Amino acid sequence: MVNGASTRVRRSREKILAAAEQVFLHAGFLGANMDSIAEKAAVSKQTVYAHFQSKEVLFLEVIEAMTGGAARTIGENVEDRLDDRPVRDYLTAVAIDQLSVVMTPRLMQLRRMVIGETGRFPELGRSLYENGPLVSIRRVARALAHYMALGQIRDCDPFGAATQFNWMVMGAPTNAAMLLGDSAIPSRSELHAHAHEAVRIFLSAYAMPADAGAGPVVPPAAT
Amino acid sequence: MVNGASTRVRRSREKILAAAEQVFLHAGFLGANMDSIAEKAAVSKQTVYAHFQSKEVLFLEVIEAMTGGAARTIGENVEDRLDDRPVRDYLTAVAIDQLSVVMTPRLMQLRRMVIGETGRFPELGRSLYENGPLVSIRRVARALAHYMALGQIRDCDPFGAATQFNWMVMGAPTNAAMLLGDSAIPSRSELHAHAHEAVRIFLSAYAMPADAGAGPVVPPAAT
DNA sequence: TATTAACTAGACTGGACAGTCCAGTTTGAT
């Protein structure tokens, strides 16, 4: 059977990718070393090179797999049934979903690495941007267009507004985490509070006046 | 004269620091190499080591100098005479100032490097955060407290509001530049438009109702 | 059971590079 060998091959491949992910995330491209990847994968160095032509190829495959995986995760949680619920609820759900998926040590470290390696591998930065922020922004833009048609959102450029919304939600936490490390990653309750506050501000600027209801300045305590 | 020798020493030192800045920014800590720093500084390798004990020490001095320098630049431009002008003007000026200072290839590359080296040198991240975002946020927080006392801003936590403001202004451009490279740095006119839009949204949520005047949804064309 | 593709252990090559050493030269102060 062709599949027997293929299974064995795939097992090795996956062990290597998992080990490489750990090592690269921890040490960066230059800091990582192929011997330690082989060791961590419990595989001979030769096998590593049988699967991946070079350190660079392995690195690229690891990173692309991670960015792709993250992109697939976002959006699985919030199905876009816009029609039946108010803008505020939809935006809040999207904000919480995005924050929950992205604000994890693993993805924050991926982001740090990609940013740090931008000089050597510019395509990784672009790929992360297009699989991450851009996807989210497009999704929100579609939703805003919908709510605009329903008269719940003021007339504006949906893409521009969605961009604003995206960074109101993600800006503070990601930037803090980039520079301050994983300890700056917000807790679940902080994350909820932040999401509500961002939605409140966004709607006070973009909701239809009738519907504007900026709500209390102090967000609902989410502790 | 003590100063003669000291001048010679300082000239070398400065040449080395300038060269090291270039090389480190371009290649990162591990990617940089001391021979090329010496060469670029037009100085012998020995002299480099006479001034800085090791690559690591040199690296730290370069980065600390850059972060400190940037911190000093911000705020030189906008003197904080709050009393006499409306919130909107003050916030707009601050936003444009910050964007102008921070959104340069050199500082964006510094930020990328520091983020990338966070694992090896966590203190650099903290230092950049405290010399950059935190300083700006504190400044805006002070101003907001002032305007709150004047009844132009709603009652709220000034620090929290200032944090929101900061990332509404800086979030989108920095994040894009981090991942997409210097070509994503906004032009002067984009930067102005973005600043106005951020202030508009912020004020529609935080200005006193009487004074709220969210203004038109479409920001004043800043082209 | 025989065959063969996948794998192992570990020695090895070649190049890069941090940091040192040394013997001589320049420069600025006195």
Place this chain on the structure above:
DNA sequence: ATCAAACTGGACTGTCCAGTCTAGTTAATA
């Protein structure tokens, strides 16, 4: 002019590491 500190250039050491080579072992298939 003299002297010491700063500097030069380049050879050198030791280490690390990507990638290769070899000879032998394991395991899935037919």
